[in-house]
Amino acid sequence: MRRIRAVLRREWAEAMRIKMVLFSVCFFPLFMTGFAAYLVWQGRALPPQGQAVLLNTALIYFLVLPVVIPLSIAAYSIVGEKEQGTLEPLLATPIRDWELFLGKSMAPVIPGLILSWAAFGLFLLASRLILGEIPRGVLSLPWFLSIFALAPFLALFAVFVTMIVSSRTSDTRAAYQFSSLAVLPALIPLIVYSARLTAVNLAFVGIEAGILLPLNALALYIAVRLFRREEILTRWR
Amino acid sequence: MRAAVIRTEGLTRRFGDLVAVEDLSFAVGQGEVVALLGPNGAGKTTTVRMLACLIAPTSGRAWVAGREIREAPDEIRAIVGILTETPGLYRRLSAWQNLRFFAELYGVRDADARIEEYLRLFGLWGRRREPVATLSKGMRQKLALARALLHEPQVLLLDEPTAGLDPESARSVREFIAELRGEGRAILLCTHNLPEAERLCDRIVLLRTRLIAAGTAGELKRRLFGTRVVVELANPRPGLEDALRLPGIGPAELAGGKLYVGVEDPRRDNPRLIKRLVELGAEIVSVREEETTLEDVYHELMGGADAQD
Numbered sequence: 001m002r003r004i005r006a007v008l009r010r011e012w013a014e015a016m017r018i019k020m021v022l023f024s025v026c027f028f029p030l031f032m033t034g035f036a037a038y039l040v041w042q043g044r045a046l047p048p049q050g051q052a053v054l055l056n057t058a059l060i061y062f063l064v065l066p067v068v069i070p071l072s073i074a075a076y077s078i079v080g081e082k083e084q085g086t087l088e089p090l091l092a093t094p095i096r097d098w099e100l101f102l103g104k105s106m107a108p109v110i111p112g113l114i115l116s117w118a119a120f121g122l123f124l125l126a127s128r129l130i131l132g133e134i135p136r137g138v139l140s141l142p143w144f145l146s147i148f149a150l151a152p153f154l155a156l157f158a159v160f161v162t163m164i165v166s167s168r169t170s171d172t173r174a175a176y177q178f179s180s181l182a183v184l185p186a187l188i189p190l191i192v193y194s195a196r197l198t199a200v201n202l203a204f205v206g207i208e209a210g211i212l213l214p215l216n217a218l219a220l221y222i223a224v225r226l227f228r229r230e231e232i233l234t235r236w237r
Numbered sequence: 238m239r240a241a242v243i244r245t246e247g248l249t250r251r252f253g254d255l256v257a258v259e260d261l262s263f264a265v266g267q268g269e270v271v272a273l274l275g276p277n278g279a280g281k282t283t284t285v286r287m288l289a290c291l292i293a294p295t296s297g298r299a300w301v302a303g304r305e306i307r308e309a310p311d312e313i314r315a316i317v318g319i320l321t322e323t324p325g326l327y328r329r330l331s332a333w334q335n336l337r338f339f340a341e342l343y344g345v346r347d348a349d350a351r352i353e354e355y356l357r358l359f360g361l362w363g364r365r366r367e368p369v370a371t372l373s374k375g376m377r378q379k380l381a382l383a384r385a386l387l388h389e390p391q392v393l394l395l396d397e398p399t400a401g402l403d404p405e406s407a408r409s410v411r412e413f414i415a416e417l418r419g420e421g422r423a424i425l426l427c428t429h430n431l432p433e434a435e436r437l438c439d440r441i442v443l444l445r446t447r448l449i450a451a452g453t454a455g456e457l458k459r460r461l462f463g464t465r466v467v468v469e470l471a472n473p474r475p476g477l478e479d480a481l482r483l484p485g486i487g488p489a490e491l492a493g494g495k496l497y498v499g500v501e502d503p504r505r506d507n508p509r510l511i512k513r514l515v516e517l518g519a520e521i522v523s524v525r526e527e528e529t530t531l532e533d534v535y536h537e538l539m540g541g542a543d544a545q546d
């Protein structure tokens with residue numbers, strides 16, 4: 001626990017000093033919340049079907065957030081260690097492989113989720129201010145399941161993918177670009193939701209979970225295998 | 238010999254088809270500084286990495302403080318301090334934050350006091366809050382050394398501790414290493430700086446994938462070159478060297494007015510040599526023992542290894 005805490009604290013202290021990371025961590029949530037609120041405002045006079053489409057799009061923003069925030073932290077977190085040559089002294093300490101893995105995966109996921117949920121709270125507040133009420137579609141089980149149950153898996157997936165990609169490159173930008181593919185599962189609802197002119201329902205959430213969980217398991221399996229001392233020091237480029 | 242703190246037996250590491258270290262056996266005793274010398278790619282860093290339990294050997298065994306590297310890697314990591322080839326510091330974090338992080342990983346007690354002690358010792362206390370990126374190379378190297386020492390390791394593995402430092406910084410690092418030896422730790426030091434190895438280290442291990450030679454600098458010199466006497470002559474005469482056939486007195490060579498003669502035992506052979514020279518009509522200006530350096534040993538041995546390839 002002590003060592004995991006040390007890793008988290010160090011990761012965050014470092015992330016705060018990287019403009020790119022700080023920028024995306026601060027501004028993405030604000031932008032996304034702003035866009036989502038704007039959609040709600042646009043839909044205020046539409047018939048329910050039209051509203052559903054706009055709301056579905058708004059929901060996507062809150063599923064993309066838990067991906068992009070951890071992604072920008074994680075992309076630096078691992079490639080940064082490589083660039084600075086810190087992996088070797090780090091792995092020479094008594095830290096266990098799993099402790100490092102846990103620290104490295106939690107460091108981006110925790111702020112990612114906290115900020116995503118804060119953004120969602122801000123969005124509820126904004127809707128309330130704009131419309132005088134929160135749209136019924138938002139205060140629904142599918143929305144809450146998506147935001148509180150799916151989002152953590154989306155965030156984890158983003159981090160695992162970034163870890164895998166990072167093991168093959170020592171260029172932060174390349175790591176970031178390739179890892180951005182991890183946003184795809186967050187976009188699946190976009191395709192599903194917007195094709196049908198209906199509000200997000202439990203079936204969609206189920207499908208999303210059905211896709212996300214096996215993907216996560218696979219990514220976790222690969223990432224853990226890559227995340228062994230021997231592997232890191234001899235195979236990573 | 239003192240109890241071995243580091244001991245390897247047939248240590249071998251391959252990377253695919255490439256053999257980085259082969260069948261390496263050596264030991265480092267308590268309070269001993271041993272230099273690991275060898276050309277680029279000789280396997281020094283690979284050896285250090287195996288001893289620090291960073292990578293596993295392909296075959297062979299090694300013990301650090303009585304524990305086998307494959308059986309007790311976590312325990313070994315806790316008692317080994319390593320200075321890696323590059324300082325490997327978090328550049329955006331301050332000196333203090335860097336040390337604090339590693340102190341937590343090693344579970345250092347009284348971390349703040351210990352960190353302050355080392356920062357002061359290396360003259361970094363005044364700059365402890367600045368990002369490491371703004372420190373000079375020498376300061377970073379010292380900070381990395383402080384990190385390696387923070388948990389009071391019994392065993393120190395130092396990979397090129399003075400590489401790239403200015404003479405002043407290099408000297409202060411060397412002096413510091415000499416102090417550490419005094420504290421009874423076992424130190425393995427990789428270096429390309431031969432005078433440094435000769436001055437600082439009790440014993441030398443010459444490595445080029447395989448062990449080439451090991452011993453004190455003096456032993457290696459004697460083993461390779463024996464003792465050579467240089468006799469300066471006022472009247473060098475060609476053919477003189479051939480007339481010097483005496484038991485215990487080795488091949489002689491005349492060059493630039495000086496006669497170079499190998500002797501087995503200077504106390505016994507030098508007087509006989511001089512007497513003989515006088516008999517032969519030589520006018521002797523001076524007699525002294527030839528000084529060979531570790532560098533001569535190194536080139537002799539590594540040149541020989543080259544030829545075998």
Ligand SMILES: Nc1ncnc2c1ncn2[C@@H]1O[C@H](COP(=O)(O)OP(=O)(O)OP(=O)(O)O)[C@@H](O)[C@H]1O
Nearest residue numbers: 233234252257275276277278279280281282283284
């Ligand atoms: N991770 C790795 N993968 C493949 N080959 C490696 C790896 N690490 C080291 N080697 C190879 O092993 C050999 C020994 O390398 P090592 O770094 O141990 O040499 P060294 O003695 O430290 O050299 P230098 O004086 O240049 O630091 C080299 O041929 C090197 O290319």
Ligand SMILES: [Mg+2]
Nearest residue numbers: 281282322396
């Ligand atoms: Mg090396």
